[in-house]
Structure formats: structure tokens, C-alpha cells
Amino acid sequence: MADFLYDPAEELTGPNHLGVLADHFRKSSNYSVRRSKGTQDYLLTFTMAGQGGFKIDDKIETCVCGDISILSPGTPHHYGTLGQIWEFYWVHFVPRADWLIWIQQMGAHSGFTQSSIADVSVQSRLRGVFRRMIRDSRALGSHQHALAMNAVEEMLIVLALSLQQSNMGLDPRVEEVLQLMSQRFSEGISVDMLAKQVGLSASRLSHIFKQQVGESIIECLIKLRLRHASRLLERTTEQISEISDLCGFQSPYYFTRKFREHYGMSPTQYRNNMLQDNV
Template sequence: MTEAAESEHDLATRMLIELYSEIPPPGKLVTGHFHNGGDYRVVRPDGVGSWYLLYTAGGTGHYQIGRDGITLRHGDLILVSPGTEHDYGTVGTYWENWWAHFQPRRDWHAWWSLPEAMPGLSYVRLTRPADTDRVVSAFTRLHRDAQRAGLSPTGDTELQLLEQNLAVQLTMNGIEEVLLVATSSLRRDNRQLDARVQLVLDAITSDPARPHTLNALAGLAQVSVSRLAHLFKAQVGDSIMNVVVGLRLQRAAELLTATDMSIGQVARAVGFESPHYFSRQFGRHFGLPPTTYRDSVRNPD
């Protein structure tokens, strides 16, 4: 390759990286289907404020976090938590993938225990054709529904707004189906959650605003605090208190979107004593302070 050709190739690569590194708004539901060539790469050192679900339908990709990496091939599904570094791209000549950026429904945390391959990244390999076919079918439908949900209404009629909301819910149903297929696949391999971990998950997801403590939850599970912390981290992929805070923040996002409660009222309603601490945690999780998040969801560009 000549120097001019190399320079043109490098420029094209940088353009691709810049194009696909655009950060989606944390409260916005975004999906996609890519057939990516060898120059495709996404780099977001600070991650994003939403969860990221990606399924490899063909070819080969690679995801890197610090010094750790994972190669993704047909049947591989990953779930990346908010704030986790994004550095991924094509290996070889092409990579076909389906993906979605989303905020989970609150009850999902009670069952979506996918094993953690790297900090912030869970991984499942689907091997049964019935599972891979179902995941592709679900992604196809949810992507179509997401496109309907994102259409600008031609008029602010009640019917159009209702149809958009239904499209959003159908998209979320599709994401839930993909996660349930992955979870079901794991449980067929006898990787069900420990009953004590499930008990704790049920307690914190049913009422995340309660003043949960490690001592109280360990007492509920009838194990020591250290044993519970180890079991929970190994099976859920995150610490108990991180999950509690995440659930509270998700509920806060719902209240900010659906109500006119003040920031202090929202903070107290979801279990934070200090509005300042709540705002700081919300900003870290979603990438925006609560007031800005409310404005971005209610008045999207």
C-alpha cells in the first residue's frame, strides 16, 4: 500500500471510529443491525449511561476492556453495564451484529443473572439453533418497533402518542425476550441462581427504596455477610449495594420522566437521604444530572 493510500485508509478508519463513537442519550432507547467491514470500531473510554446488549449473528468481533479482551463469534451475546469502557470492532473482514442501548425494567434484575466475563461485561454463548434463531427473530422485531417508536409524530394527537408508547413497550418486550432466552440457556446448563442469592434479589428488587443493609440481607439469607457478598458477586456479576443503587436510580429516572416531583422529592422516594448525593450518583450512572435528564427525555431533539 502506498503512503497516500495508507493515509486515506487511516483517515477512513478515524472517520468510522468518530461516526460510531457518538454517545446515545442515557434515557433513549436505541437499536441497530450492522454488517460491519474491517475498519469498524467504537471507542468510548467512559462508556455510556445506558445498558448495552449486543449479539453476534456472523463474522467476528472483539471487545476490549483495559488489558482484557473477548472475541465474539456467531451465537455470542454480551451485556455491558453503564459506565463500562467501550472499545470494540471487527476482526477480519466483517462482523454482523444486532444491538440495543436501553434502560432495564425494574423487575429484570431479579432474573437476568448472566455470568461476568470481564468487569462490567456479562457474556453468554448460545449454541442451540432454536435459541440463536429466536434471538435474531426477537432483534428483528424489536428493531422494527424501535424505529416506529422513534418516528416524529405528524401531529400531537393522543392516538399517535399512544402508538409511540406501545412501540416503545414492544421494543422493551423484545429486549426482555432476548435476555430471557440467554438466561434460560444458562439454566439448562444447571447454572441457576443459588436460592440465597435469589432471595436477596427478590427482596431488593421488590422494594429498592428500603434501607437495605448487608447485615439485614445476610440475615435474610442466613449466611455471613462475606459469604453472601461472594455468592452474589459471583452469580449476579455486581455487588449487592451497586445493584440496590442501580435499581433506585432506575426508579428515579422513571419518576423524573413521569412526574413533576422535585429532585429532593425523587431522591427521598427512591431511598436517598441526601439530594446532593442522589444527584451525584444519578449523574455518574446516566451521564446527566437529574434536571438535564428530565429535560432531555421530555424534550428530545
Template sequence: MDKHSYNKPAAYGEYVNGMIIAGHYHETDTYLTKRPNGRSDWLITYTLEGEGRFITPGREDYCSKGDLTLLRHGTPHQYGTRSGRIWNFVWAHFSSRIVETNLLPDMPLFIHAVDNDSAHQRIYQAFRRVISDSIERSAYWSELCENNLREILLLIAQRESKPIDARIEETQHLLSTNMAAVFRIDELARKVGLSPSRLSHLYKETIGVSIVESLNQMRIRQAALMLEHTNRNASEVALDVGFQNYNHFANQFRKHYGVSPRAYQSGRTRKND
């Protein structure tokens, strides 16, 4: 069978009532798919390398590395590799039961550029899980695929709702995923490709607070949740979220919540009894 005939049931199994099919293609410019009547499902692609071309009524669009495309169901279209290029991409067909598509712009073809490493890795890994689960067909495979597609759509909707500089987005990701670590501005700046002074200025201009204050806010919010919902004491929680000095932690906590960590935990405990 021609590997490009993935819209036929035999390619990945019967496609009915919300079933998901997905794959990973690496194609030369001879690759072309035409669907003059569209399809009853949605198509999502994510370009890893090279360029693809989409033709929809009245438009011709190109996608390159880091571009996620969402093709609306019922849209007449053709797509393939751009002339003279290769197109390395992952894709999935899915049904309208995944309603998170409503969070994205209402257009026949929507293209979103993913411009930072953490978002790229998150989207790519989600696609990898969709592909493997759709092929393995283990228990709950369809639900697992849908959850990963929803993660991709929600992440793109989040990025669309409040676009920020990719380097600031990456900085926030580094802070949140390594919250308890000791951070140096120069190390963060090196990782996102900015000078320390430029990063500090751009971060405060974009987020409204400094990097240090933003990190403190993340730590204090997490500490409040841990004090409320776990049995760990305030000193343990301080270390968990990255404060080496308890007095500094208590001062920062009081600044945000108006009470000490221990008073906060005691009050929440009584409230939940």
C-alpha cells in the same frame, strides 16, 4: 453518512433519556469501533455468523455464532470484526433504566453462549422487534423496545441461574409448546440429536423425572389452572391438555392434587364465590 457512526444522533434520531437505538450489521474485518471513555449506556450484541472481538481494560474477548454479549455502561472499549473473518450481528444500545441487567454477572463485558435452536429463535426475533420498533417509532415504540430487551435479559438470566444441557432444554421446550400432542421418545430424540435411550437417561438425570412424568406434570399444572380460572368442564380440560382418556387424566390429577378434577374445580369455585 458512514453507517458505522450509529452513536451519532442523526443515525437513528436523537438519543436522549433512555431512548433505544438498534441495528443489524454484516461486516468485514475492516470494521472497528473505539470508545476510550466508554458510553453512558449499555450495548448488547448477538452474533448470527462469524466472529467479533471486544477489547476492554486488561482483556480481549471473542464472540462467535450464538454468543450474546453485554457491555456495561462506562466501560472503555473497542470492538470490531476478528481479523480474517466476517461478523454478522444484531445490536442495541439502551439505558440503565432497564434494571434486569442486575440479574446478570457484574462484569465489564459478559458473554453468554446460546446453544439451542428455540432459545436462538426467541432471542433473534426479540432483536428483530427491537430494531423495527426503534426505526418505525410508532406509538409506544420505546416501551415495546424495552419489553423485548427485558425478555432477552430475563431469558439469559434464567439460563445462567440453572444451566442445563442444551438438548434437554430443547426437549423441555418441545414438550411445553406442543403439550397436547402425542409424543414418541424416538421422535424427540431425533429432533435433539440423541438416541432414545441416551435422551431418556440424560433427561431423568438432569430434571429428576422421566420425560413422560415431566410431560404429565406440565399437563396437570395447566389443567389445574384451567379448572380454576375458566368455565371449561373437567372432560374438556382433559382434552385441552392432551389426555385422550379421562380416567387416566383423573388418576394423574388425583396423584398430584389429592382430589379428582371435578372436586378440585368445585372447591375452587366455592372459594372464589
């Protein structure tokens, strides 16, 4: 199974670059890479199919579909295919200073770390991010380089958020409801609709959600709407009635009442305070 570990793999050095180097590989059983001195940058792989493996020190780490593997700079490693194929995305990158907090949250600030992304929607998003990353990293020009770096940043944020939610031990159905609410809070969402989406009764979903999140579905939904409303008040000149509608509230009156309860002031007062702070 781990035949690649005994192959005389070619000794490689890390890429000599300061930006983003990414690609999508589908390798056969004879694929193997060895770097006895590691790299000067971070290497991240996202396995799509098949099986690969990393040998770090004397330990073998297997990679299967959904696995994210991260090697920090200077980590000696040897990796290759386990079985028939290994299909994976990979990226070498030098992180910006403000990215290090997300890298630390993933436990990747030193050595080797591996996590599994089980949520298929997160996997799908990561595939899209990698496709853009690869395209922009191959193009010429500073703008394309900036776009590739933005894709790496998005990837790290998505991974850090996904792993944070997993560490909270949330029921997968609660995670799905939270994701649906964050994506569709401006629509007419109901508890019955959410319960049907995840295959539970409304009462059972409400109980599990309150138990794990600490607040009811409606309370959480209202907070999502109010947070978006506050951003629109800060950054746009839309009328209060229009913001109320954009955020999914039943009426401007109900929106204003809930906004005052949460922020301690009316939407108009909030906007005026933001304008004064920016003068």
C-alpha cells in the same frame, strides 16, 4: 488480527435516550468504536457471523457466531471488527427494575460479560426477537415503545433460561427433549418418538433423562400438562373434559386422577378455590 485496537477510533458517547435503540449491522474490517467513559445504559450484542472484538481494560474478548456480549453502564470499552466482516445485532436499553435479576443471572450487573448460545433454536428465536425489537424501536408512539421494551424483556428471559440450562450441564439431547415436550405437550408424545428425534434408543434416552433431570420423561410430561391445565382452570371457563383434551390427557378420568395426585384436590375444587380467592 486486532488492528482496530490501534486505530484512532472516534470517541463516542452513549446514546442519549430512555428507551430502546437497536439495529442489525454488517461491518467491514475498518469498523471501530471507542467509549472511554462507557454508556449510561446497557449495551448487548449478538454475533451472527464473522468476528468482532471488545477491548475491556487490557483484555481482548473475541466475538463469534452465537456469542452474546453485554456491557453494563459506565464500562469503558473499545470494540470493532476482527477479520473481514462482523455481522451482529445490538441494542442499548435501560432495564426495568424487575429485569435486573435476569441481568444478574447472566453475570452482567457490572463490567463486561460474554456467553455463547450454541442451541440453534434459541439463536433463531433471538433473531426473531431482534427483528421485532428493531422495527418497534424505530416506530413512533407509546405503543411501539412498549412493544420494543417487551421484546427486550423477552430477550433477557430467553437468555437467562438458556444460560441456566447450560449451567446445569444437561446433555444437549436432553435439552432438546425438554424443549420439544414444552412446545408439544398437548400432542400424543411418546418416548419412542422423542428418542427417534434425538437419535437415541428409547431405553438410552430414558436412562440419561432420569439421571440428569431426576424424574422420568413421562413424569416430566405429565407435570407440564398439569401446569398448563391449572392455568386454564384459573383463567378460562372451559369444561374439565375440554381442558383434559387441550392438555393432551387420554381421558377426563385420567386427567382428574393425575391432577388430584399432584395438587391434592380435583380440578373442579381447584377452580372453585381460585374463584374464592379472587372474590
